[in-house]
Amino acid sequence: xxRFRDSWRNLLRITSVRIIVQTVMFGLxxxxxxxxxxxxxxxxxxxxxxxxxxxxxxxxxxxxTALATRRVYPALLWSLVILIPTLFLGRFxxxxxxxxxxxxxFVGWLFGRSPRGRTDSGVPVAIERNRYRRWQRVKxxxxxxxxxxxxxGSVQVGLLDPLCLLHRSVTTAVAPAVNMSxxxxxxxxxxxxxxxLIGGVLxxxxxxxxxYPRFFCRVLCPLGALLGLLxxxxxxxxxxxxxxxxxxxxxxLHCEGACDPHARLRQAECFVCFNCIEECPEGGLRFxxxxxxxxAIPGPDLSRRQLIFAGLTGLLFYPLARTTGRATRDFSSxxxxxxxxxxxxxxxxxxxxxxxxxxxxxxxxxxxxWFESGxxxxxxxxxxxxxxxxxxxxxxxxxxxxxxxxxxxxxxxxLGLGQYADLGPLRLGTAHIDVNRCLPHSAGIPCQxxxxxxxxxxxxxxxxRRQRRRRGRGGGAGEQDDGPPxxxxxxxxxxxxxxxxxxxxxxxxxxxxxxxxxxxxxxxHHPDRDRNRSVRLPGASSASD
Amino acid sequence: MGSDxxxxxxxxxxxxxxxxxAGLAGxxxxxxxxxxxxxxxxxxxxPPSLVLRDYFxxxxxxxxxxxxxxxxxxxxxxxxxxxxxxxxxDRELGMRRFVGAGDxxxxxxxxxxxxxxxxxxxxxxxxxxxxxxLCRAAGAxxxxxxxxPIESPEACFARSGIARVAGEEGAxxxxxxxxxxxxxxxxxxxxxxxxEDWPVFVEPLRRATKLIGIAPVKDHNLSRASITLxxxxxxxxxxxxxxxxxxxxxxxxxxxxxxxxxxxADGTRVMLANGPTGGRSTDVRPGGMLGRPVVVAATDPVxxxxxxxxxLLGRDPAELTYLGLARRKVAAAxxxxxxxxxxxxxxxxxxxxxxxxxxx
Numbered sequence: 001x002x003r004f005r006d007s008w009r010n011l012l013r014i015t016s017v018r019i020i021v022q023t024v025m026f027g028l029x030x031x032x033x034x035x036x037x038x039x040x041x042x043x044x045x046x047x048x049x050x051x052x053x054x055x056x057x058x059x060x061x062x063x064x065t066a067l068a069t070r071r072v073y074p075a076l077l078w079s080l081v082i083l084i085p086t087l088f089l090g091r092f093x094x095x096x097x098x099x100x101x102x103x104x105x106f107v108g109w110l111f112g113r114s115p116r117g118r119t120d121s122g123v124p125v126a127i128e129r130n131r132y133r134r135w136q137r138v139k140x141x142x143x144x145x146x147x148x149x150x151x152x153g154s155v156q157v158g159l160l161d162p163l164c165l166l167h168r169s170v171t172t173a174v175a176p177a178v179n180m181s182x183x184x185x186x187x188x189x190x191x192x193x194x195x196x197l198i199g200g201v202l203x204x205x206x207x208x209x210x211x212y213p214r215f216f217c218r219v220l221c222p223l224g225a226l227l228g229l230l231x232x233x234x235x236x237x238x239x240x241x242x243x244x245x246x247x248x249x250x251x252x253l254h255c256e257g258a259c260d261p262h263a264r265l266r267q268a269e270c271f272v273c274f275n276c277i278e279e280c281p282e283g284g285l286r287f288x289x290x291x292x293x294x295x296a297i298p299g300p301d302l303s304r305r306q307l308i309f310a311g312l313t314g315l316l317f318y319p320l321a322r323t324t325g326r327a328t329r330d331f332s333s334x335x336x337x338x339x340x341x342x343x344x345x346x347x348x349x350x351x352x353x354x355x356x357x358x359x360x361x362x363x364x365x366x367x368x369x370w371f372e373s374g375x376x377x378x379x380x381x382x383x384x385x386x387x388x389x390x391x392x393x394x395x396x397x398x399x400x401x402x403x404x405x406x407x408x409x410x411x412x413x414x415l416g417l418g419q420y421a422d423l424g425p426l427r428l429g430t431a432h433i434d435v436n437r438c439l440p441h442s443a444g445i446p447c448q449x450x451x452x453x454x455x456x457x458x459x460x461x462x463x464x465r466r467q468r469r470r471r472g473r474g475g476g477a478g479e480q481d482d483g484p485p486x487x488x489x490x491x492x493x494x495x496x497x498x499x500x501x502x503x504x505x506x507x508x509x510x511x512x513x514x515x516x517x518x519x520x521x522x523x524x525h526h527p528d529r530d531r532n533r534s535v536r537l538p539g540a541s542s543a544s545d
Numbered sequence: 546m547g548s549d550x551x552x553x554x555x556x557x558x559x560x561x562x563x564x565x566x567a568g569l570a571g572x573x574x575x576x577x578x579x580x581x582x583x584x585x586x587x588x589x590x591x592p593p594s595l596v597l598r599d600y601f602x603x604x605x606x607x608x609x610x611x612x613x614x615x616x617x618x619x620x621x622x623x624x625x626x627x628x629x630x631x632x633x634x635d636r637e638l639g640m641r642r643f644v645g646a647g648d649x650x651x652x653x654x655x656x657x658x659x660x661x662x663x664x665x666x667x668x669x670x671x672x673x674x675x676x677x678x679l680c681r682a683a684g685a686x687x688x689x690x691x692x693x694p695i696e697s698p699e700a701c702f703a704r705s706g707i708a709r710v711a712g713e714e715g716a717x718x719x720x721x722x723x724x725x726x727x728x729x730x731x732x733x734x735x736x737x738x739x740x741e742d743w744p745v746f747v748e749p750l751r752r753a754t755k756l757i758g759i760a761p762v763k764d765h766n767l768s769r770a771s772i773t774l775x776x777x778x779x780x781x782x783x784x785x786x787x788x789x790x791x792x793x794x795x796x797x798x799x800x801x802x803x804x805x806x807x808x809x810a811d812g813t814r815v816m817l818a819n820g821p822t823g824g825r826s827t828d829v830r831p832g833g834m835l836g837r838p839v840v841v842a843a844t845d846p847v848x849x850x851x852x853x854x855x856x857l858l859g860r861d862p863a864e865l866t867y868l869g870l871a872r873r874k875v876a877a878a879x880x881x882x883x884x885x886x887x888x889x890x891x892x893x894x895x896x897x898x899x900x901x902x903x904x905x
Contacts, residue, residue, distance in 0.1 A: 062574070072577045080574055084567045233563035290559070292551045342584055407583050423585065525585075525742070 014274045018095065022102040029054055029099035033170050037187050038362035038396050048399040048408075052356050054099065054163050055402035059083040059230075060143075060223040061164070061352050064150040064157040065403050068349035073404040083230065090231035094217060094224055095256055095271035100162035101217050105256060108209035123249060129213060130255040132266055132301075136218050140300045141310035143225035148314030153345065154321055154376045158353035160222050165202070168355035168379060172368055173199025175359070191387055192358065193367045198379065218258050218269070225300070228268030232298045238265050238276060239291035244284030251276035251285060261285060265296040326374030331531050333516035335373040336383040336429045336496065338366055339390055339414050340398035340407040343522050344373075344531050350405035353379040357397035357406055363388030365498065366397060381406075383428065385498035385515055390428060392455045392497065429496030430519040431461065431489045438487065438512035439505070441466075446484035450500035450513045460493035461500055461513070491519065595729050595747065599804040599883050600756035601844065614887050614899045615843040615852055619832065621905030623671035623813070623840075629903040630809065630842035631679060639679070643806050644755055646684035650806075651753035652676060652716070655760045655776050656692040656701045658822055665814035665829035666822055668759045670706035672811050672840065676759060677714040688716040691749040692779045719749040726782040729802065739791050740798040744782035758808040758846070762833060762853045764820030768792045769865055770858060771821045772850040773808040773843070774800050797870035800847055801878040804886075808846045812839030812857045834859030847871045847889035852900070855891075 365388030616633025654668035725748035760776035815833030843849035
């Protein structure tokens, strides 16, 4: 009985409540990640409001994209749900809501070494490793650099933002890995370019907990840094009663944030995990309303010189990344963006590399980019038509994009139907026939798969009799060839969906028909931008001569 | 704890700090929120692109004077040719009819290629010199010279000799920077426009009160001829290599996009073949088929091009597609009060004796 009562009381402890909340949040994250498929979205269209909620409440995404675009994407107003309570309560997000934080804590708890022995000064190592370390200021530098780069127009927060990082890793590495071990459990088998690196980063950061508890959260996390800065005015925080404190340092034994509750509390580091309050044998710590400043250091441990250095790093990143020209004049036409993606420079102001679009894509065509779109474009979505194609009636990627880098367009808008008829269909690029590889063109072997699968009506690829090229032998120029009919692309009709490239039986890395980004709609209304080397001049089709 | 206690002042400051920050975050987020998630809607809400000034409109002749539209001068040195051509448009006032005290004149020569003057690919620098001098004499406050060639602008201006002349005559060359381009529309009258919302080198145009185009008369591989209308192409920005897909639509759009004070066709060396770049002295002949140096000044660029095409290049204007399109577009624009320079058909002018020829 006694035992039962004790366990019941344990359940009501605030740390137990916290663990329950964390578990629920992590479960919610996994549930949404599992549900983030085209099939689920198709069955329950209302899901689109929830699938990216963890990203939408992320204040770092909201702040960075707002700095870049000077606007707040409507869904990102949800970040106020985290941002405003943080102003009053401190970094509660890190140890209550963040699924990545929960993962780190759990792994550290399960696999962490429980070090024995004492340091030279006689403090047990288990306690000493939760002391505040100067390394922890690194995250503020990362935050400042990322925000300065964002203000210049290059949003890179997604590289290290915990929610972007976790979403991306789960989509491209964890889910496919689970699928390989338990086929069919987590969606269809998937391929993701560079998944080894994305998964490797996740693995490395998670395993780091074994030696350095919550290494990512304490040292690297730019979201944690932002929330730490916001907790400056917090009305509630940990307060130590110096008269009761016996100096036993037990408060640090399970301190998650390494915020030094045994001395002057580093307010910006505290995760509000309540472990120190639970742990204190003297009852000398409490979560106090308007505690004295004397016991706390409100701001981060960052000198002005370090702040300026971090800012300059971000400021330099932008010219270094842009000068390579991959986003502008020296762009690669293999960088084909999802339907509804904004014009490239606007796209780079928004995309946070979270991979939600890649997860929901029914054909797996969306892939994390490597460096083909420049340093800035790492892990942004590009279409790979060897893996999939863009399905005609699907706009799922835009429905789940948390920042509007891919706009949530209705299907009619994508296809240019109904009220959007005057805009015409969205074009991702243009297909080209490689006459040296196409079977009927080059070898006289009959094949018209590309024409058959072309989904536009009328078809953008049609076959016709080839005109004889050589004069002399047999007949004159213009006489019809006796070989099989050959496919020809009508660039005024092609929407660049890539189905022809995907299905082409010429299986080399350059198919008999392939799509490039030329003619993409998103650049069409930007005649001053370099990516718009349109093969299709608006209005030129009906021009005379 | 005693002295550690939070003072009332501190307490209020911190309380207010958090509330203020929360309020700012909420209000800022609400204020900056995007109204539409479709960039196309956002673009639709933006103000329409710039409409270039009508540089012809303020130049109205006395009502009783004949409105000479095309004035041709042939057979002399540059000074005499320019004076005779401009003087032909208005015997009494000459350049003073077009340029007054305090005007800022923008001269648009064709400096499209890195070629010496003798090759005929660019406007002759002496022609520019005498136009600058006439403008100054008429009271112009400042003379600007601008072009946006494909090749390095500095090299083109230097090789063409126009940079030297500009320096000697005190005219200012405006070289293009990306911030100098603004989207411009050619939406006048009805009918199709290719140049809707196209970036144009607007910076010098914004500052100028008068606009004079001076263009060499050249053969052109795609559009057949590059004279005064094609000359405006040099002020376009963006991916203008795309415009060749609809070259006649584009050149005829230029006829209404730019409404110049006057244009001058440089027939001192006419490129008869291998245009628009040329490159051999045998491609070029003074005065073209006419055989002696010609300078044509005109208030009506369409008629000017037609006259030069027929008389200097020696070809049939009926085959020049952009002329017909331009005539239609100018008429439509004139109905809305722009480009009110006239008939655009030089034979009509000729019958009405609105073309004068001066032998120098």
